[in-house]
Amino acid sequence: MSSEEKNNLIASEESNSKELEEIKLENVINKINNESNEKNKLNSNTDHSKNCDSSCQCNCGKDKGKGKEDGNKESQENGEEEVGEVKVHEIPKRGKKRPLLSPKESFERDIITRYRSKLWKKFRKALQDFKLVEPGDKVAVAVSGGKDSLLMAKLFEEVQKHGDFYFDIVYLSMDPGFSPSNKKILVDNCQTLGIDVKIEVSDVFEVANKMSPNQPCFMCAKMRRGFLYRKAKEYGCNKLALGHHFDDVIETTLINIFYAGSYKTMVPKVNSENFEGLTLIRPMVYIREDDIRSIMKDNNITCMTCGCAVASSKLPSTRKNVKQLIGELKEKYGIKEQNIFRSAANVNLNGIYGYKDDQERFDYNDIYKRGKRQ
Template sequence: MKLQQLLSYTRKAVDEYGLIDEGDHIAVGISGGKDSLTLLYALHGLRRFYPKKFELSAVTVDLGYSECDFTPVVYLCEELGVPYKIVKTDIAHILFDERKESNPCSLCAKMRKGALNQAVKEMGCNKVAYAHHKDDIIETMLLSLIFEGRFYSFSPKTYLDRMDLTVIRPIMFVDEAEVIGFKQKYDLPVVTSRCPIDGYTKRQYAKELVKQLDDEHAGARQRMFTAILNGNIKGWPPRIPHVR
């Protein structure tokens, strides 16, 4: 995927769900993975021509794995001219050394988001962008159906009233395969995850299930995504008809 195509997908999400307003200061949550770095490129590129002017910053919550080095991300943000903050935490130590969690994902996500949102507010941002792509949205819907008994997935835009902060998901129309292609084409400086259970989670199960369904029933994956968009899920904003 070329940058132009990425920007087209991003513009579509931003316009159809009203993700960006004039004067916004948006923080990009950077894990160091391919998705968040692609999101950084997307919003940096969009900022150059989008009619509503906005500021852009980036922030990483360092979970405390000693092997993780975010120096390449520092250099990338300097190259793009995006202010970048790294928040040091002991989340990994708490989860695996102190609590010895066997299923740490939920608690990890809660602690990570808490640290991220606090940092975002301290940076003076009113919005934070998460790098959930199309496959994440489909997998979340499946996980919700299987384990919670409800039809649900991430909303393109969510207002957190306790934090007075809005979460946006600008690359929701981008396939994970396209993210992988973008990473390779533009040689993104990916920081490899050091989580000991990475690849052994329920989300990985959902990812494999979606692939199996799509292999056996061509187009199933896209039809699931269409069902989500048209599903009137509670908390989702209405789509905005837009003519450029």
């Protein structure tokens, strides 16, 4: 090869090398430009999606969450369990708040609900067992101001509202000489419980204390009952309801045994001897005194006592002594007062020495002869 040919070959190789370098440089420059354009486009899309609203016609809103859906599909295909979004617990919207019950409404609700078995059912049972109230009756409900008579008044009110037949009621109270503070308690409690009571004034306390200063209770009770009988007749009533309860019945039974030498108790219904057409009824004979105290305490009702010297413990009381005795018999010896109550309904005439009714007396020989004839 001649020197000229060698020089031409070298020149050709150098030319090709320069072209290759130029092509490589051009490719690098294009790659850099493309990356820059992609980055600018991405930033532009991001800014747009932030400011995009519902009126935008682009597809950016439709693509939102697409990657998440694709990721969920991939996880499902790989056998992974899909976990939904965690929702914050929403507090349910409350309806209108119930208005607070008045003392009257609360007491009436307790009679029908909380004390249904202890008060309401027992009151209804006594009315039915002894036929104490009948259609068309007009009942004078004696309201002394104590816990027993206040409850009885409300029980009668509920029976009148929910009963099977109509009867009329007059709430009648006698003021035998109450102190101003005791009378205020009576009036306030009747207003609180919605009892439309008619208060009649008398001088029973004064007269009873003059006639029997040491033991005025018997005389006081007799005079008060006569006064109530007379006023009940004036109001056109044929029934007079008194608030004697279960504990009064068993106490009276033991008082007669220990102090009077007779077997006699409070009966649920008796015709008046001096006021024709008037019947005395005791519809609370199945109700325990503890349950009466309980409903009064639950409803924050402070009741007055009878207001006399005996009730304030200034004088001895036979009934108070017997009440204490019954408490001791229950606590120490487990004696059930229910058995004392039942004894009045399980009298065996062949197992007693004698008995009497309102017109005639029967001794043991009469009972023995009658037993032989049978």
